[in-house]
Amino acid sequence: MLVRVASAACLLLSANAFAQNDGLISEESAATARELMERGLDSDIGYEVVRSLTTEVGPRLAGSEQEARARDWAVQMFTELGFENVRVEPFDMPYWNRGEIDLRIVEPFPQNLFATALGGSAATPQNGLEREIAFFDSFEDLRDAPDDGSLQDHIVYVNDRMISVQTGAGYGPANRKRQFAWLEAEARGAAGVIIRSVGTDSHRFPHTGMMSTPSARSVSVGSHSQIVIDYLESEHPDYETSNVRSSIPAVAVSAPDADQIERIHALGETLTVELSAVAGWRGVRQSGNVIAEIPGRELPDEIVLIGAHLDSWDEATGAVDDGAGVGIVTGAAQLIGQLPRAPRRTIRVVLFGAEEVGLLGAFAYARQNASDVGNIILASESDFGAGPVWSLTSGTSDEGTLFLDEVQSIIAPLGIIRGDRANNGGGPDIIPLAMQGVPVFRLTQDGTDYFDLHHTPDDTFDKIDPDDFAQNVAAWAAVVWLAADSDVEFRMQDE
Numbered sequence: 345m346l347v348r349v350a351s352a353a354c355l356l357l358s359a360n361a362f363a364q365n366d367g368l369i370s371e372e373s374a375a376t377a378r379e380l381m382e383r384g385l386d387s388d389i390g391y392e393v394v395r396s397l398t399t400e401v402g403p404r405l406a407g408s409e410q411e412a413r414a415r416d417w418a419v420q421m422f423t424e425l426g427f428e429n430v431r432v433e434p435f436d437m438p439y440w441n442r443g444e445i446d447l448r449i450v451e452p453f454p455q456n457l458f459a460t461a462l463g464g465s466a467a468t469p470q471n472g473l474e475r476e477i478a479f480f481d482s483f484e485d486l487r488d489a490p491d492d493g494s495l496q497d498h499i500v501y502v503n504d505r506m507i508s509v510q511t512g513a514g515y516g517p518a519n520r521k522r523q524f525a526w527l528e529a530e531a532r533g534a535a536g537v538i539i540r541s542v543g544t545d546s547h548r549f550p551h552t553g554m555m556s557t558p559s560a561r562s563v564s565v566g567s568h569s570q571i572v573i574d575y576l577e578s579e580h581p582d583y584e585t586s587n588v589r590s591s592i593p594a595v596a597v598s599a600p601d602a603d604q605i606e607r608i609h610a611l612g613e614t615l616t617v618e619l620s621a622v623a624g625w626r627g628v629r630q631s632g633n634v635i636a637e638i639p640g641r642e643l644p645d646e647i648v649l650i651g652a653h654l655d656s657w658d659e660a661t662g663a664v665d666d667g668a669g670v671g672i673v674t675g676a677a678q679l680i681g682q683l684p685r686a687p688r689r690t691i692r693v694v695l696f697g698a699e700e701v702g703l704l705g706a707f708a709y710a711r712q713n714a715s716d717v718g719n720i721i722l723a724s725e726s727d728f729g730a731g732p733v734w735s736l737t738s739g740t741s742d743e744g745t746l747f748l749d750e751v752q753s754i755i756a757p758l759g760i761i762r763g764d765r766a767n768n769g770g771g772p773d774i775i776p777l778a779m780q781g782v783p784v785f786r787l788t789q790d791g792t793d794y795f796d797l798h799h800t801p802d803d804t805f806d807k808i809d810p811d812d813f814a815q816n817v818a819a820w821a822a823v824v825w826l827a828a829d830s831d832v833e834f835r836m837q838d839e
């Protein structure tokens with residue numbers, strides 16, 4: 345990446361020679377965007393923000409004491425960087441934690457396996473479970489299996505693999521087993537469920553992640569609860585959905601351990617495993633969203649909202665998920681805040697709490713700021729690691745689309761193409777806002793390697809490439825500046 349970023353910096357200078365002033369972007373605003381890009385490629389402030397968060401706070405499980413420390417850290421960080429209107433908006437949430445886990449093969453070839461509990465998993469009985477494995481090649485095989493009592497007293501194992509692609513499109517299909525295997529196993533009387541990790545690495549790190557369990561619908565209707573309710577309505581219409589939680593343990597094994605199970609199964613052997621886990625729900629705790637602003641100079645009530653999530657899974661320091669996003673949006677906004685002249689509109693940075701456990705911070709934000717959602721003229725989140733941005737996608741009015749076409753021509757020297765113009769994806773925590781008609785854009789990152797690290801103990805600061813990171817900051821600074829310094833109507837009419 346070093347070579348490409350260096351050549352991008354040279355291109356920025358030559359691009360100035362071809363600046364046009366007959367479009368929706370003024371020459372002055374475009375010149376500032378180019379200056380921000382150059383500064384972004386040189387600045388290490390965002391990168392240092394990630395270093396500080398991952399070092400001085402560390403893991404940040406939603407609802408934990410560590411996540412509360414992250415909020416204090418964020419308030420201090422924003423204040424020191426000169427942001428205004430820094431505040432925390434707390435909300436209550438159901439708290440789940442992991443605890444210790446042990447998984448071993450008892451028969452036919454005794455040995456230990458590397459496993460972790462999935463978010464929402466129940467504990468095993470105190471002395472653990474020893475059961476035969478019922479092996480399924482895919483989630484669909486389990487979903488379509490007859491309920492004939494054959495899974496009673498077994499531990500279900502689901503093997504399907506995730507495919508690695510730039511867009512991360514392999515995640516959705518592979519993630520079905522993480523979301524719903526517990527439900528299909530439990531409905532057939534199984535005692536537990538084990539899945540091959542949803543990931544693309546071949547290291548001995550299991551990948552955690554939330555099962556789709558509506559943890560407490562009265563507290564917060566997050567996306568996971570809606571996903572499971574939709575799934576139940578289509579697959580199990582007579583299921584009681586008032587408060588669905590897993591009553592069985594659900595764990596993921598690392599890819600090499602999954603390969604081991606697969607090889608033993610292929611020998612025609614019946615596996616027996618022993619599983620012991622203490623995971624479970626532990627009452628209601630507090631989380632919160634941390635907010636900071638750069639007030640607009642002409643249209644302060646109009647808001648360009650950029651976000652990332654502050655929580656992480658507990659097993660690593662959450663560097664690529666989503667410390668990187670925190671550093672990218674903060675670093676970009678900080679560069680804009682350093683300019684001699686503020687943009688016309690306000691830039692609001694939101695660091696969402698409790699994303700991993702069901703977008704609880706995102707839904708809390710939309711609920712607590714319901715009267716203000718109409719003032720958000722454009723929104724996006726950085727939550728796909730620290731790989732280089734390669735595409736600008738958007739879902740806005742026709743005028744907004746033309747404007748973002750011009751924006752892309754300005755950021756093209758960073759190696760960014762114009763992607764889908766009818767895409768309502770702004771990032772996971774933007775979903776509740778997009779559902780209410782808030783226009784979105786996304787700076788799509790190369791996610792080829794993202795799911796090697798995602799939700800594993802290996803998601804640590806050393807994995808972030810400083811040059812790729814700087815390219816992100818440069819792109820975000822330019823796009824956010826241009827949108828905030830415009831008076832373009834991004835919102836679609838008749839909404």
Ligand SMILES: [Zn+2]
Binds near residue numbers: 665699
């Ligand atoms: Zn994330």
